[in-house]
Amino acid sequence: MKNMEVFMHVSTAYAYCNRKQIDEVVYPPPVDPKKLTDSLELMDDGLVNDITPKLIGxxxxxxxxxxxxxxxVVQQEGTKLNVVIIRPLIVGASWKEPFPGWIDNFNGPSGLFIAVLFLTSTKAGKGILQTIHASNxxxxxxxxxxxxxxxxxxxxxxxxVNRPRNIMVYCTTGSTNPFPLG
Structure with a gap:
């Protein structure tokens, strides 16, 4: 890609959920990803399943x-690129565009909300999902x-436009505009 201006990697806000404080930086992993990949390719699925809990810590x-x-990996391999990493929360239905509530699937939270709000009020939905055990x-x-x-x-x-020297990392947070389940 000779004319690529920006390389954007979309990740998740939860990539470092094991940390108490998460800054907009890339943290070093517990193992070298290349060595891990090479090692896993030599193992059968049973062995990989056995060591997975130890690997993910x-x-x-x-x-x-x-x-x-x-x-x-993006940080290490992208040293000569203009790299941006985005870490969104759980992505849900639209706020405004293309119209409020738009979603192209019913996976994740959208499916759950639809099941709770709509299906339980119809005869067809009875028994699918009538309650959710959660704190308001x-x-x-x-x-x-x-x-x-x-x-x-x-x-x-x-x-x-600004061509920053370092990789740019953007995180989203639920604490700025919290959405309580209640």
């Missing part, structure tokens, strides 16, 4: 673990898809 799952590894004060770390897209475009524009 205090992260909750392999998705989070590999997102952190990927950010490190618990926060749902959701961010509208149009906010993520707009943030991504703004970050790419800024990086293209």
């Amino acid at each position: 205090d992260r909750p799952n392999t998705y989070i673990y590999t997102k952190a590894l990927a950010q490190y 004060s618990a926060l749902a770390d959701l961010i509208p898809v149009d906010v993520v897209v707009n943030m991504s475009l703004a970050a790419a524009w800024y990086s293209r």
Whole structure:
């Protein structure tokens, strides 16, 4: 890609959920991603499953673990590129664009909300999902898809215009405008 101006990697705000404080930086992984990949290719699925809990450590799952590894790989391999990493929360339905509530699938939180709000009030939905056990004060770390897209475009524009020396990392947070489950 001879004329690439900005390389943008979309990750997740949870890549470093095992840390108490998360800054807009890429943290070094517990193992070298290249060595890990080379090692895993030599193992059968059973052995990989056996060592996975030890590999991911205090992260909750392999998705989070590999997102952190990927950010490190992007940082290491992108030293000659204009790199931006975006770390959104759980992406949900749109806030404004193309219209409020737009979503192209019913995966994740959108499917859950639809099941709770709509399906339980119809005969067809009875028994699918009538209740959710959760605290009313618990926060749902959701961010509208149009906010993520707009943030991504703004970050790419800024990086293209200003050509920062270091990799730019942008995180989203649920503490600025919290969304309690209640």
